[in-house]
Amino acid sequence: MSKCFVINEWLLHDLKGDNGQEAQKEAYSFLTKLVDKCDRIAILRQSPWMDKAYELMKVNTLPVRTLSKFLHLQILRNSAKCLVVTRKETRNFLEEVIIKKIPEDDLYLIDTFCLAKADIIITSDTRLQESLKDTKIARSLKVTLRNDFLNEYLNE
Numbered sequence: 001m002s003k004c005f006v007i008n009e010w011l012l013h014d015l016k017g018d019n020g021q022e023a024q025k026e027a028y029s030f031l032t033k034l035v036d037k038c039d040r041i042a043i044l045r046q047s048p049w050m051d052k053a054y055e056l057m058k059v060n061t062l063p064v065r066t067l068s069k070f071l072h073l074q075i076l077r078n079s080a081k082c083l084v085v086t087r088k089e090t091r092n093f094l095e096e097v098i099i100k101k102i103p104e105d106d107l108y109l110i111d112t113f114c115l116a117k118a119d120i121i122i123t124s125d126t127r128l129q130e131s132l133k134d135t136k137i138a139r140s141l142k143v144t145l146r147n148d149f150l151n152e153y154l155n156e
Helices: 010-016 021-036 048-057 064-076 096-101 104-116 126-131 146-153
Strands: 004-007 040-044 082-085 120-123 143-145
Touching (some): 004 104, 010 021, 010 048, 010 064, 021 064, 040 048, 040 104, 048 064, 082 104, 104 120, 104 126, 120 126, 120 146
Parallel strands (some): 004 040, 004 120, 120 143
């Protein structure tokens, strides 16, 4: 059964090489497996993720240029691999108390998850996972860390 993933910016930093060559290889392996499987990613239009994806296209060094082209041509421009959602004006799907617990720079991930009806949020930042502990939404929202996810996904 196909899955829909919400991914924070670690993927773009990994592809750019910010986190080292090994992380760059893992990010590429993830994308190639995503293309081979029926899975897809969800992204929020006009989000920090989208901004960084466009910035990645401007990098002219190898292998970043090659990886950026792969991301854009094989994933982002393919509706079977990428679901682009638009933020609604209100967040009626989140309780005000929960919104206050979530780091502001991670709110777009929650929006994306809810709007796309995604299966999982994959993050490299433990703050989001910690902020959701003991909240009602945590029961319906699956958040996993990058390394844990990639270890499992790439070895399936």
